[in-house]
Amino acid sequence: MAKNKLKPVEQAEPLKLDLGCGKNKQAGFIGVDVRQFEGVDQVVDLRQPWPWKDSTVGEVRASHFVEHLNAQERTLFVNELHRVMQPNAKALIIVPYWKSQRAYGDLTHQWPPVTEMWFYYLSKGWREQNAPHNDFYKCDFNVTWGYSVHPTWQTRNQETQMFAINHYTEVGQDLMATFTALK
Secondary structure (H helix, E strand, O other), X not given: OOOXXXXXXXXXXXXXXXXXXXXXXXXXXXXXXXXXXXXXXXXXXXXXXXXOOOOOEEEEEEEOOHHHOOHHHHHHHHXXXXXXXXXXXXXXXXXXXXXXXXXXXXXXXOOOOOXXXXXXXXXXXXXXXXXXXXXXXXXXXXXXXXXXEOHHHOOOOHHHHHHHHHHOOOOEEEEEEEEEEOO
């Protein structure tokens, strides 16, 4: 009697996307940009609905990209990001800190600059309690964040750094946020 062997189910590896990578694609990621730079694997306009299927992305990186999107495009970005990410997948989003000249020097950056307050709006529960009029958001993220600090402040203790980031300009250089997809 012949035994029927079941073939193992092959599951595709979750995608790792480096969105708006430009010429600086992160190793191990699929480089995505609106322009065909060296290292870009997929030319995609992220201001339009994205080509990836629901819940197929396991990790995302977007460094110095989101600040180039206007408010409506940022909303589409987070909604599409949430749609394509797998449950509990993480996205590292890096933007110039709004108290740094880095946020204002590039005239292709859109107003308003990205601030920490925006991250609260990306939580479905927070929106329901505090901003129910923001029903154009379809995403649900837990967001944590931190800062890269100007080299002259890097040797100071954390309490001093946080005081300086909150009260002085040019101390915080970049705002680095981790979005975790809640599904």
